[in-house]
Amino acid sequence: MSETSTPRRDPEELHRTLDEVWANPRGFRALTVVNHTTLGLRFMITGLVFFLIGGVLAMLIRAQLALPDQDFLSPDLYNQVMTMHGTVMMFLFAIPMLEGLAIYMVPKMIGARDLVCPRLTAFGYFCYLFGGIIIISSLLLEIAPESGWFLYTPLSSSEFSPGPGSDFWLLGVTFVEISAMAAGVELVVGILRTRTQGMSLTRMPLFVWYILVMAFMIVMGFPPLILASILLELERAVGMPFFVVEAGGDPVLWQHLFWLFGHPDVYIIFLPAAGIVSTLIPVFAGRPIVGYSWVVAAVILTGFVSFGLWVHHMFTVGIPQLAQTFFSAASMLVAIPTAIQIFAWLATLWLGKPRMTLPMLWILGFLIIFVIGGLTGVMLALVPFNWQVHDTHFVVAHLHYVVVGGMLFPLVAGAYYWMPLLSGRLPSERLGRWGFWLTFLGFNLTFLVMHWTGLLGMPRRVYTYDTTMGWDLFNLISSVGGFILSVGIAMVIVDFALHFRFGRRSPRNPWHADTLEWANTMPPTNYNLVSLPAVHSRHPLWDDPDLPRSTSAGEHGLAGTTFGRREMWGSDPLTGQVREVVHVPTNSWWPVSAAAALAVVCVSLLARVYVVAGLATLVAVVVLLYWSWENGAHPRASASDEVAPGDPPLHSRTLDGPGRWGMGIGLLANGALFLSLLFGWFYLWTVSPQWQMPDASPLSLPLLLAGGVVLTAAALWLERLVRGLRRGHDRGLAFGLYGTAALGALQLVLLVVLLRQAELAPTASAHDAVVTVALIYGLIHSGLATVLVLLQGRRVGYGYVSARLPYEPLVVVQLWRYHLGVYWVLVAAFWLLPTLMGGSA
Amino acid sequence: MMARLPLTHPLHLVIGMILWSLWFVAFYGGLSVACAVAPPDPLQGAFTAINAGLALLTLATVGLLAWLAWRAWQAARAARGRARYLARLSAGLYIFAAIGALYMGLPVVALSPCV
Amino acid sequence: MVKSIRQRPLAWAAPLGLGLAGCAGDTSILDPAGPAARDVALVWWGMLAFFTLVFVALVVLWLYTFRGGSRPERSAEDERRIGRHWILGGGILLPGVTIVVLLAWGVPAGQHMLPLPIGKPPMVIEVVGHQWWWEVRYPDAEGGEVVTANQLVMPVGEPVDFHVTGADVIHAFWIPRLGGKIDMIPGRINRIRLEAEVPGVFGAQCAEFCGAQHANMRLHVEAMPREEVEAWLAARRPEPAPTPEHAEAREHFREHCADCHRVAGVSEGDVGPDLSDIGVRATLGAGVMAMQEGAIADWLRHHQAYKPGNRMPAHDDIDAETLEAIGAWLETLQP
Structure with missing residues (x-):
């Protein structure tokens, strides 16, 4: 376990042995891959495809609204398009994209070789893919959901939405959320239990802190919507009247459950993006972040407070004023942790010597847009003002400022920043800058003006408007801006694609960063590092710029592999002291089979063929149980319990492996589901x-x-x-x-x-x-x-x-x-x- | 409790906000149930038993959180290294939880509870 | 499409000439016509001014950090101190003071809209949202309840309590120039108090997405002196005696329309809008087209093209003359 005890071996030989164990199969067996690097990329590429679909839908919306009284889309189709734009962007792009980034990056940043439950990663990916395909297929069949992406009852109930649109949404989104839960659970466990030697909680990179809090929020925040979706689907399919007033139900319960998920969801999207900002700013300012602990505190606070604001989406449902003001205060309170982060970033730039590189340009765009979104957010938290602008285009503008500014801009900054790690090449400066300015200007043209449209009284989700309302010009400007924005985005994507071929070769660690992911080869191997280094501060690569070489040379812990297992460190959640050797499962058909069985359940429920649904559920359960069978001491999981001399025992031979933590976090999610049910009952x-x-x-x-x-x-x-x-x-x-x-x-x-x-x-x-x-x-x-x-x-x-x-x-x-x-x-x-x-x- | 869970333990990073969450649920739940069971006359304004109860609950919570913040601060001064760091961070989070509860509880002094 | 027939010059131009006095149309919340909306507009301008200041300062500072040139050498202790000042000042003090002030100053702006008990109980108007039209009831009208649809008349210069609910899905009641909105939820009655300070016509539109024709669910709101409101209500109270002309059209109406629509003295249907005074309404189809000669017959023939998906069945089974006759008769319906 100590770094010096590892006998020196030939680096090539080490690489070969590791590669044998960690290799991805090709051909149709690629479906069995469980590796976090591959799956992280798959998540992100799939997310990109859904982003493009969502973008096309946005363009359809802007085309329809460009002029008054347009017949470009029929009301029915417009409502499908507008519902699907929101659904696709929130559920199929934003969250999975950031999960993908976290899945790809977190193990590399904490010096692990994979996430602790790699098969769960694969399962999550296929749930996401199949769920996404099911949701999109409804659009192709022109039977997409059409009651808005928050699917309020009774509009979405079988009486007022008799078609299968709502079912596609309820079943598809739930399916995708299973994937988010899987990612949430394993990210928490991975971060807490598999950091490399010496990476105590207080030495964790900030990005990993953000992801830790985000993962906890997924675990606690998604169950209310999963429950709500189950209840509404039961109402639609079987007639259980949870939301029907005459039978003792209440449509407002749906709103509570939806926003109990929906508001934390905004922060689930924002936090990882803010984590990117907190990673890039110190690197480009050339100094450690100012107020590391302040930022950590702010992130933890955001995680909690964001669960206490959901009612500000419901200020007009007729809740007593005292309760509204209580939630209004809570919503404003979240400005404090956000401001702490913004000023910590500002102070870092102030005290450092920042370089205006392409990634930093996107961070600048983020700052401008997100601050505006945050300030209009404080406005919206004020109850009387909210009563006026709620459900108008003012809110549409605000939410785009928050999610595009707070998520897309940092994401592109991060993409430019980490691109060399993926490709070994540097992005172009010229095309990239064009892409930025078009995106930035197009965005502001579209949405800054839209605040005004909202103040002039234009409600959201209207498919048409009358020319006498005085909204024409502003809508036209928004539409023109929208198309400029799309050109900018297209340029960024082209830039990414081209750089894989034409980009300049990048040196190792081109930005002079401090975190461990840059110790990897470029592109990284399936197993990340040949040997796992110990860290002694928050800035391992600034402490020891030689790490990329010395890790590859096998000069650190767990060099190579001796027993044909996929191994990494299991460590103490607080101190990062190594406690076990964690052997993680290898490629498998179980995850894809289980996800496929669940997809059959989903489709047969949609088609209302309940016999098939029952059978497929049975198959899924059997597959999942078989999957669990091949674990621990099962010969397929680990044939021997040998470890190298000096190394700690295998986790499956101890009393406290990561699986215990996985079960614990999973039960936390389950508990959140149960609490939501209790809330529904008492409500x-x-x-x-x-x-x-x-x-x-x-x-x-x-x-x-x-x-x-x-x-x-x-x-x-x-x-x-x-x-x-x-x-x-x-x-x-x-x-x-x-x-x-x-x-x-x-x-x-x-x-x-x-x-x-x-x-x-x-x-x-x-x-x-x-x-x-x-x-x-x-x-x-x-x-x-x-x-x-x-x-x-x-x-x-x-x-x-x-x-x-x-x-x-x-x-x-x-x-x-x-x-x-x-x-x-x-x-x-x-x-x-x-x-x-x-x-x- | 302090003996079993010293204030330098990382769990204190979240205990403050968990207490805040419990206060939150008690406040909102209590208000909703009270308004469903026995809504007072709106003419009474903020001078109702409901407001008084919520104010007491809030003050008690703020007091507890402030006390914990102070204890954590003391513990930080006695500790060194990571322990000191964690205790100081916990103290900050306790303070925020206390101020947050106080701020969110403020409307009970001015508003009628059930209108 | 029969789009060219569509004319609605009168739909939103205010007969009293005051509706368009504002800067942009008659649904702008920045052109308040009542105390509640005025307070909120004031809050908005205040917030806008202060937040613009904060925003500009922040961006300038941020850009300033990218200036070239050398930086002063600072000790680690100095750096810690400076960093702490930034975070305490900008991260805690600035937002902390802002939100306390905002809450104390902003929340009272909503006081006007709360249905708190006041000396003289305000007039009550009940509004029910339907897919996609408005039912408006005056329960306290002298001599019995008055019911109308897609138009709302209210007294000027005094608060009015609106009791709203939804008949099918959730809608939202909102007269932007008078004040905030409130959801119309099936099974509950929500209350909001609004006051118009000036007489005039105000635009209103359903604000909560309610299905296919959410966009075409507008309400014609008119504020006038109390006496005129009383007269308006009084005129709608007695059931008009059937006139001898249009007798045939009435029969057609009884056959084809009476199950759904009410016309005082003729039919009692309650599925669609009450048509008793349709002849004097400003618009048809909840704001889809302006009322003018021949408009009703046009609407009856092509309403599924003008307002696709609306709940009235297409009248393909009824010949054009019959529809013309019904339309001509309905246009005569006046209080």
Whole structure:
């Protein structure tokens, strides 16, 4: 493990052995690739394609609005185009693009060789790809969603949107969000557990801090929308009236759940882009960032505060003024962490000697546009002003300033900055500058003027307007600007494409950067670094500019590979001290098969062929379980538990591998989903205009208690087994695991009986519908917990789990704890409280 | 609690804002439920039991956060290296959480709760 | 397309000559005609001025850092101090003071629009959003409720409480020159208080996306002195006695239209707009075309071309003369 103990070997030989283990297969087997470099690129290229599609849709919108009374698009088609522009840009471009960048860059910046769950990366990519194709296909068939990208009910419900458009949105977006969740989970775990030797939390590059917070926000922020989509799809497909007033539901619940996701989403998009800014500015100012800790604090604050602002999208729904002002204050509060970052950047430039390179030009564009967007954001946070401009083109202008300024400009800056790493060549200065100025001017022409159009009273999402309104000129200017903007973007893309061929050869680390990704060869290898260096400050490449050579020469840790495994360091989340050798899984068919099965589920739900959907779900579950089977001590995951002398043990032989963290973060996401469900329950109960609470709970108390007792007993039993494993003995392990599984199965049966006995009418009342969903949530967890513990029992038999291999039950036990907690909360929320508070509203 | 989780622990980086989040949920949830169950006469203005309760809740939260900020600051002065760094950062985050709660709670002194 | 027939010179030109007095049309929030809108416009100009200052200062500073030439040598301690000053001053003090002032100064601007109890209870007007037209009701009109559609008459110089809801999907009620908007949500009644200080015609348009014809859901708002409003309401109260002419057209109407539309004394349909006073309305189809001679018949024949997707079935099954006759009769309907 220490750097000197590694015996010197021939660098070529080291490279060859690593390449053998890490190589990507070609041909149709390229579908099995799990490598983060390849998948990061695939994410970004796919994102670029969707960006172009979204851009064409934007041009259609601007063409229609260029003149009053245009017939260029029919109202129906316009509404599809406008809905899809928002959907594609937000869900298929912005988030996946930044995920792709993070997936590509983070392991390189923290000195890892891959993300900890590479197969999850691949699974996420295919979910994204298939989901995106499903969503886009609706546009080609001219049955795209047409109720605006936030799909408000009841406009999106089956009564007012009878076609399959809303279903495409709900199922497709949920599918894509699975991919975001996968990326979120593994980025958190990768960042916390696989940093190279000595990279403590306080030495982490700022970009990685931003990504860490973004990943946590994805994990907490996407579940509300996933839940909302499930509920609305259930309403549309089966008739469960969650959002129907007459049955006790409430359309405003959708808005709450949507914006509980939607507002954090803006910051999920902004934070990684701000991370790019915080990376580039110090490099081009030639000095460390001013106020590293201030920036870290600001990022953490943004992460939290952004979950407390969602109601500012709903100031006109009729919420009492005190509550509105509360959210107004919260929305303004977020200006402080943002300003801290802006002034930290300014101070860095002030104290450094900045160079106006092409990437910095884009950063300048970012600053100007984003500050305007931020300032109009503060305006919009003010309730009375919001009442006036809400849902007008003022808001459209504001949001484009924030997302284009706050995301696209830094992204292009980052692309120019990191392009040499990818291609080994430098971007051209001339074409690049033309591209920038056209984009910048076109953008401001389009959207600065649009603020005014909004102030003149033009609502958003109108397909036409009357010439007497006085909006003609401003719309025409916006449209002309829009086309200039597209020419600029096209030029940037051409510039990128050309530079791969015509760019000047770049030296290693051309910008004189300080972070580890520049220690890689250009382009990087599949395994990143031949040997993993220790870091001693925040600026490893400024400390030791020789790192690109010395890492390639194998002068640092884990040089080459000895046992034919894909290996990297597992380290302490706080100090970065190396604790384990993490062996990550290799190329596999499982991820693409699982994603394909889910795509079949999605398509057959769209086509309402429920038998096929059921079968495909079954296939997906089986594939996922098989996938989980080939893990840990399974010979396909790791044939031997040998490690080089002096190296720490393999993570799968310890008590605390990254998988435990993965399960923990996954359960955090699950918890956010459950909390959203509870929020929906209490929201409808207190606010829904025609909510009906039955006089007595339909749920049988004896059955609830019996299920709870069985579950508690099973969970305690499992805890005992785990405690034993921690102490190093495994007496009765298999029997105990099977026993736990049996009790779990018994509890499952009790829940089914409970559900049947309750005789709920989920299509007649929102109350019964929510109770049904809650019980099914419990059922799914009973089933999953039971199956997983049963498989653990089998694995004891195969010798994959034992006192010497205690790791996996420690992962599974977390699910059981979670399930136990959730069950009793369900009992309290759905039986105890209603019984205590009595029936009626 | 301090004995088990010294103020130099990185978890304190988020505890402040987690407490803020809990206050947030209690404030908004409490206000919504109170307005659904027993809305006061709008003529009472800000002088209602709901406002008083929310003000007390906010003051208690701000007090707790400010105390934690002060304790973290003290801990930072006693510690060195990374521990000192983390404690100072935590102190800053506690202060922000406290000021944030105070600022967001301010409207209870002026506005009628349920209109 | 029969687009050329379309003329709407009168649609938005205010009969009283005041509607276009503002800088740009009659939906500009910068041309307030009531206390609420005025306060908000003032807040806007204040914010714009201050934020422009902040923005320009920031950009100038930012550009200044790129100047050439040498930089003073500074000790590490100096650099730390300077950095701290930047962040404390610009990152915390500046936004901190700004948001406190903004909240204290800006929030009261919305006070006018809250339906708080006041001495004399204001007049109540109920507005219901439909896909894609407006139902307007005067529940407290002397002698019984008055119902109309796509036009709203309100007294000038006194606050009016609007109680709004949606009949199908969510719409939003918004008269930009008078004040903020409020959503019209099925199953709830939202309230907003607005006041017009000057008489005139104000534009209004649905502000929450509500489907295919969201763009063509406009409301003709007219503020006039209280007495005129009373007279306007009084004229709509008695059911007009059927006139002998147009008897045939009325029969056609009963056959083809009565299930959906109400005409006082003739039919009680409540699916589409009430047509009892359609002859004197300024526009047809919720602002799609101006009312003039022959306009209704034209609308009846081509309404799916003028307003594609609107809920009224195409009248291909009815011959042109019948539609002409119905149109001619409807044009005579006046209070």
